[in-house]
Amino acid sequence: MNKINELFNKEISVINMGLESFYTDLKKQDVKAIHVDWRPPAGGNKKMASLLSRLK
Amino acid sequence: MKVNYEIRKNTYYDSVTLMLISKEIKKMEGIKEALVGMGTDLNKELATMLNITTDEINDLGANDFFISVLSEEDLNMKEISIKVDELLTKKKNDSPSDYNPPTLDSALKYQADSNVVVISLPGKYAADEVRKSLKSGLHVMLFSDNVSMKEEKELKTLAREKGLLMMGPDCGTAIINNVPLAFANVIKKGKIGIVGASGTGTQEVTVIIDKLGEGVSQVIGTGGRDLKSEIGGIMMLQGIEALLKDPNTEVIVLISKPPADEVAKKVLKAIENSPKPVVVDFIGGDKELIEQYGAYSCATLEDAAYKAVALVKGEEVEDFNGFTLRDDEIDKIVEKEVSKFHSKQKYVRGLYTGGTLADEAMKLLNKDLGELYSNTPLSPKYKLSDINKSIKNTCIDLGDDDFTVGKPHPMIDPTTRVERIIKEAEDDEVALILMDFVLGYGSHEDPVGEMIPSIKKSQKIMMDKGNYLSVVCSICGTDKDPQSLEESQRRLEEIGAIVMPSNAQAVRLASKILKELKGNC
Incomplete structure (x- = not known):
């Protein structure tokens, strides 16, 4: 069975990145969800972000 | 200053x-x-x-x-x-005061059974997070736009290799296991599975399915560009495959603006021998092609919902091209509206928050009224030179990028429409305002309440000049949505707006009123 059909048989558990209202909407419906306190990598400095990603 | x-x-x-x-x-x-x-x-x-x-x-x-x-x-x-x-x-x-981890990795450690990531970050950061999610075996719904076609192709190819969903970019709606994600209505659980490449179009179909007493098994969004040649329908094909295998899906509905020809054929080939009936709405697309592959073609989003519900119920499939109300009731409404206009009034102004609904309105009105001016016209000749100024018959998609630079989408913040309707009412040649109201999760907590004062003000501006403003609208919402559907409808009707059961019916009524008006001139 592919993973999409597997998902159809599981409880949805969401990671939300970005608009917090999408997360609060899920919480209101008692859907399992976690909101990431996301920030632009390296303070939005693209060059620094690309250097950092190479460290991982 | x-x-x-x-x-x-x-x-x-x-x-x-x-x-x-x-x-x-x-x-x-x-x-x-x-x-x-x-x-x-x-x-x-x-x-x-x-x-x-x-x-x-x-x-x-x-x-x-x-x-x-x-x-x-x-x-x-x-x-x-x-x-x-x-x-x-x-x-x-x-918002709930839960722990908010700083990265995807830490979120995954904290909530180890996570299976879907909803991403609405600024476009330039989004692709990296999608890539990380897919590599971690997570399905993705990507709401962000400003993701390049090249990145979309790369990410969808990766998702396909891993057997995962990559809904988006610019995917506004999905319902997985009965959970509405991003902009979605609360729809009954049922046997109709949908793959949709257009947000509000998909919402409209699901809402009407619910109103007709049926429900949805899964609603998979693909993002608006999935059926373009560059992407080749990767996610729609993945979605079809999953719905064909899904024992809870009995009827499949595919929704998209007209796809690239070769992609349309590829998608239709995938359902050609489907044991489950398939309803296809390539909004204004090639109907004959759809029927050649054994699928049911549709005239409108509403028609798609009617056909899907008939198929689930084992009823005869018929075209739905008319009204829920009886013809004589519709004629009465038309007559009453037409009797109130001043002779100068003749034009319609469509003010839409839903892009696909605006598109559907233009395609339906085009047949009776000719081409409409727009920021997103059907042919480039009718593109408004100044999007803030309507000309003759105009239909605007207020959710298009033209109107949303530095502002939230009008489904979240209706301010642009609140201001725009007043402008339209100052034009003596305007007779009718056509509008959509999209309820559900993601949308404004009271889209109707936000518009009512400015609808009233517009009506007064018209009345003070001896004119009459006809307001025809539809509400894309169910009785289970967080905003009250019943209250929304009641308040609109209280101020004299005509609320139709679907966008297609609202447009048809508007068209009838304007045609009658033309006949009287």
Whole structure:
């Protein structure tokens, strides 16, 4: 069975990145969800972000 | 005029929260213009446009926060700063005070059974997070736009290799296991599975399915570009395969604006020998081609819902091209509206928050009224040279990029439409306003309530000049949505608006009124 059909048989558990209202909407419906306190990598400095990603 | 500002380094808030706070600050006494935002290039450009920038603001990075206001007199910046904090705290308190990890990896450690990532970050950061999610074996719904076609192709190819969903970019709606994600209505659980490449189009179909007493098994969004040649329908094909295998799906519905020809054929080939009936709405696309592959073609989104429900119930499949009300009831409404206009009044102005609904309206009106002017016209000849000024028959998609630079989508913040309807009412040749109201999760908490004062004001502007403004609308919502469908409809009808059961019916009624009006001239 592919993973999409597997998902159809599981409880949805969401990671939300970005608009917090999408997360609060899920919480209101008692859907399992976690909101990431996301920030632009390296303070939005693209060059620094690309250097950092190479460290991982 | 004086510019006052405050800067907070390394303080991050999401863009929609800040845009809504900017709106509140602008309402404060003595303030002409306000921008509360992160120091992104877009916000810095916006501050320059609004004449509220400074050298310090121009030096900020995307992780720095600023408040800048324009006022006639000196004002106490501290007061504004306190108000912003109050609003930020209020927003924070509205949300549950759970642990918010800083990265995807840490979120995954904290919530190990996570299986779907919903991403609505600024476009330029989104692709990296999608890639990480897919590599971690997680399904993705990507709401963000401004993701390149090349990245979309790469990410969808990766998703296909891993057997995962990659819904988007620019995917507004999905319902997985009965859970509405992003912009979606609360729909009964049922046997109809949908793969949709257009957000509000998909919402409209699901809402009508629900009104007809059926429900959905899964609603998979693909993002609007999935059926373009460059992407080749990767996610729609994945979605079809999953729904064909899904024992809870008995009927499949595919929704998209007209696809590239070779992609349409590829998609239809995938359902050619389907043991489950398939209904296809390539909004205004090639119907014969659809039927050649053994699928049911549709005239409207509403027609798609009617056909899918008939198939589930084992009833005969018929075209639905008319009205829910009886013909004589419709004629009565038309007659009553037409009797109130001044002889100069003759044009329709469609003010839409849903892009696909605007598109459907133009395609239906085109048959009776000829081509309409728009910011997103059916043919380039009818593109408005100034999107803020309607010409003759005009239909506007207020959710298009033209109107949303630095502002939330009108389904979240209806301000652009609140202002636009007044402008339309000042034009003596306007007879009718056509509108959509989209309820459900993601949307504004009361889209109807936000519009009512300005609809009333528009009606009065018209009345004071001896004219009459006809308001015809539809509500894309169910009785289970967080906003009350019943109350929304009641309040619109109370001020004389005509609320039709679907966008297609609202457009058909508008068309009948205008044709009758033309006949009388």
